[in-house]
Amino acid sequence: MTPPETPTDGTATNGTSSPAVSVCLDDKADVALPVLKKRSDFLAASRARKQGTKAMMIQARKRRDDETVDPSLVRVGFTCSKKVGNAVARNRAKRRMREVARAILPAYGKPGWDYVLIGRKDATAARDIQTLQGDLKWALRKLHAPRS
RNA sequence: GCAGAGAGCUGGAUGGCCGUGGGGGCGUAAGCCCGCGAGGAAAGUCCGGACUCCACAAAGCAACGGUGCCGGGUAACGCCCGGCCGGGGAAACCCGAGGGAAAGCGCCACAGAAAACAGACCGCUCUCGCUUGCGAGAGUAAGGGUGAAACGGUGGGGUAAGAGCCCACCGCGCGGCUGGCAACAGCGGCGGCACGGCAAGCCCCACCGGGAGCAAUGCCAAAUAGGGACCGCGUGUGCGCAAGCACAGGAGCGCUUUGCUCCGAGCAGGUCCGGGUUGGCAGCUUGAGGUGUCUGGUAACAGGCACCCUAGAUGAAUGGUCAUUGAACUGGCUUCGGUCGGGGAACAGAAUCCGGCUUAUAGGCUCUCUGCGCGU
Secondary structure, three states, X not given: OOXXXXXXXXXXXXXXXXXXXXXXXXXXXXXXXXXXXXXXXXHHHHOOEEEEOOOEEEEEEXXXXXXXXXXXXXXXXXXXXXXXXXXXXXHHHHHHHHHHHHHHHHHHOOOOEEEEEEEOOOHHHHOOHHHHXXXXXXXXXXXXXXXX
């Protein structure tokens, strides 16, 4: 009846981070963007790096080398907890995040990484779409930066 | 035109570009093309079914849950339609858990003398006594006061005062006739009045009802821990060589009766099955299906004919953006006709599928009816 939601337990701190790798950003406009579907992928991402913005939370994780997924892929997942609102509000937030990810991630995401976008109450639906894209680019720069 | 009542519809629109979930086609592939893609409530999960799996010897009884005026509709319903009765309204219409209180139990707060079986607080009348406005006795229940409710009501006669004591009408009860399939209604007769209310407290009566749900269920693949069944040998007493029969015991089928089934202490063995986890496929959308039309019916609805195929996801598709337009609401100007701006669409998102109910819902539209007013 309802899709699975973000678990509301707060397990989202220190995880496996990797040093930043320099990536060439050209000719990636039509790269496929697979969607995360397994609960375990979401749980792994929630234990990795995260960066909040005004209208959403972004989690990012570099996949380990022994994982079977094609290392050239950028994968993305979307989630909204029930705090975001009723089903209409949650679906709307996911659709807007999907649109933002489609515009930004093929060019700015790094191959071999998984990204999870988490919606926020009211803000995800209300914020201008251009601003949301800017938010995501800013957050990706922060996430990709080497840890100090 | 104004006020009101009922029934129904709608739920921003059009186009371009980019994207997305199924389906179809082309292609070795990358990919390209075509077509389809949320609601009236998709919601609450409250009723009723379909469909699956499990359970099920019969009858009676009991328990538990539900329904409750009558007739019809339906696959079925607690739903719908029509009618009856009671209540509200000037009317259109609206509301009602609307069987049984002479089967039984229980309750009826406060107030009041008295709350269910009769009785008498203030009174009223008569008699007696005297201290002359009080006491005693008898009669009475009309009047007063209390209450949601006070042992029929109103009027007249009657009386010491009164009382169905008598009479008329109304109410009530009993039995009859007429109309109606029925609930019930009408009419006239008899009875002087017995039977207060609550069944949404228990209860009685009638009728209905196995359980779980698509995470059902079936299949495939991977992966592994050791649960169960059957076979074989073995099993109380009596009779019997034995097979078996009888008896006793225990267990199960809600209970009873009839009836049936099973069991008995283990094990070196043999054969087979299942369970949880993850992924995939089926179930999965052609159905009590829609639209139009004709026929029957007051209607709910039923039937005939023609045409149509209209989401099938599973971390879950319907989105983003641009242009034109744009309701409510709102600011200014106004010659009250408008005009220039702002603003940017309610409740809400399919999850096996249907029939209902309930709840949420900005605004707009249509039809019918009632009352009043105006015009012709």
